[in-house]
Amino acid sequence: MGVATAPSGPVPESDRTGPSRAHWLRVGRETADDLATDAVTREQAGKVPFDEVERLREAGLLTLLVPAELGGGGADWATAYSVVREIAAADSAVGQLLGCHYFLSWSARSFTEPPVPAQAERIPAADQGCWGGGFGCQELPPTLARKAGGYVLDGRQSYATGVLVADHLAVRAELADTGEPVAVAVRPGRHGVRIDGDTDTFGQRLAAGGSVEFDAVPVAAGDVLGSLSADEDVLSPRAALASPVGRLLSVQLLLGITDGVLAETREYSRVGHSPWHPAWPAGSPQDPHVLTVYGELTVLARSASALAGQALDAVHGGLARGEDLTYDEYAEISVLAAMAEAAASRAAQESTARALDIIGTRAASARLGFDRFWRNARTHTLYEPATHRLRDVGDYFLNGAHPPFVLPV
Known part of the structure; x- marks a missing residue:
């Protein structure tokens, strides 16, 4: 998979027209910390998330991807993915809401020719509206x-x-x-x-x-x-990139869920007790069962994250090539995104299920809210099953078939 990638290093200050990547990552972390403080309570209440959207709006995150000259944040997809993952670790439903907003508000650039994209982007830039x-x-x-x-x-x-x-x-x-x-x-x-x-x-x-x-x-x-035609005679390779761009939002959501459950489980383990040996503090070097599970889940999470990084670099390179992108190059990018989504799906499902075993019977407490990670991961993977992505990867590997143009649900 040899698609040339665009440089992913820092952009010179003179070339920036909006806030820096560091600024948006800091805003993302601060917003995630704010959402984490009452995540369990809000999830259990299940109210329509008007307040959550207002928090995103006040942080400026709704216009993150809109060009700075149109009144937006001027950030790129790499930054948006990092923000979605950060938010999803604290509250994956809000992460999904934000990721969907990014994809839909950006999509006009993929499916149309200028000047329609600029017109469509001025709407959220002007009123910071949320797309659904x-x-x-x-x-x-x-x-x-x-x-x-x-x-x-x-x-x-x-x-x-x-x-x-x-x-x-x-x-x-x-x-x-x-x-x-x-x-x-x-x-x-x-x-x-x-x-x-x-x-x-x-x-x-x-x-x-x-x-x-x-x-x-x-x-x-x-x-x-x-x-939205999947016919290669209608859809250009540049427009087809909307598929892996959207798939990587699913990846970031799943990785965020994985990050969130492992972080909360680790914190709880350090003050709790082992379900296998009550006399041992969970997470202690004395408890090989807990350490082995944490090791396995860490490997799964890091492997999925590494694949996501490769896919992100490929998407970044494809977007930079623009109209010069070929269908063969698009296929390589799409396969990498499919691999990343399959790996992230496995990491999220295993981490959210096995984290409950680490904690033991206390994980059944509704007050602690550990079940929300499993329910959220399972709901998302039912709508975006990894079996479809694995089939696409296998067909490409065995038969050289281009993955179909499939947009996330």
């Missing part, structure tokens, strides 16, 4: 019918992240005359848009998921962001 919705294909999408001067949108999207708190919606639709899938931006306050908080998942409860119904909603031609 999704482009993943799980069911029959809403239908977009052509009408004089624009379109009309009808149908339903059953599960969409962030819609309960969204200022802007971006959804997948299908053109009524051709069947081509397209990305569409819609204001949630438009006549004919109905949002229901009918999602009852046992995890990721604060991701503000719900369903959206569209009843003859007028859509301007400029709000059709572009094609």
Whole structure:
């Protein structure tokens, strides 16, 4: 996998047009620390996360990826991924909400030609609005019918992240005359848009998921962001990069969950006791069982993180190549992202399950909230199963097949 990568070192001060990467990483950590203080209480209450979105807005994180000249943070995807992972370690549902917002608000750059991207990016830059919705294909999408001067949108999207708190919606639709899938931006306050908080998942409860119904909603031609077709004759390699970009958000969410559960379990172990030997403090060199489990989980987490780093460098290089990117290079990038997601999925599932064994029966206490890590990881991996990514990697390795253009749910 020899895709050339762009330099990932620090950007010279003279070339910066916005706050530094160090600034945003510090803001991300501070926001994560704030969310961690009441994470268990908020998760158990399960309220619509208006307050959480306001915390992100006040920190300036909603406009992180918007170019500085448009009033945004001017950061790159590497910075956004690090922030999502930091937030997810404290509260993975809010991490998912933020990652979805980043992907949807950025997607206009992938699916359209200028000047539409600049127009779409000015919306969140001006009002720091939160984006919700999704482009993943799980069911029959809403239908977009052509009408004089624009379109009309009808149908339903059953599960969409962030819609309960969204200022802007971006959804997948299908053109009524051709069947081509397209990305569409819609204001949630438009006549004919109905949002229901009918999602009852046992995890990721604060991701503000719900369903959206569209009843003859007028859509301007400029709000059709572009094609989501998987046909290589329609989708350019540059636009296809939206798939691994989105997959890496899933990776960062899973790695954040892994970081969070291991950090909290370690802290608890240092003041608790071993489930195998009550006389020994958990985490003590005297308890080989606990040390072995921590060793195994640390290896899993570090391995997944290393793969994620390789995939991030490849995506960074692909974005830098722009229109010069080839389909073969895109395939290599996409496979690396799939490998990283499969590894992160395993790390998150094993860490969140086995951490409970380390703590023992005390982990069953609702007051401690350790179960939220397992429930959140399991909910996410049910929507984004690793088996699909492993199949893509195997088909590429054995047959040289390009991974399909699949966007995260």
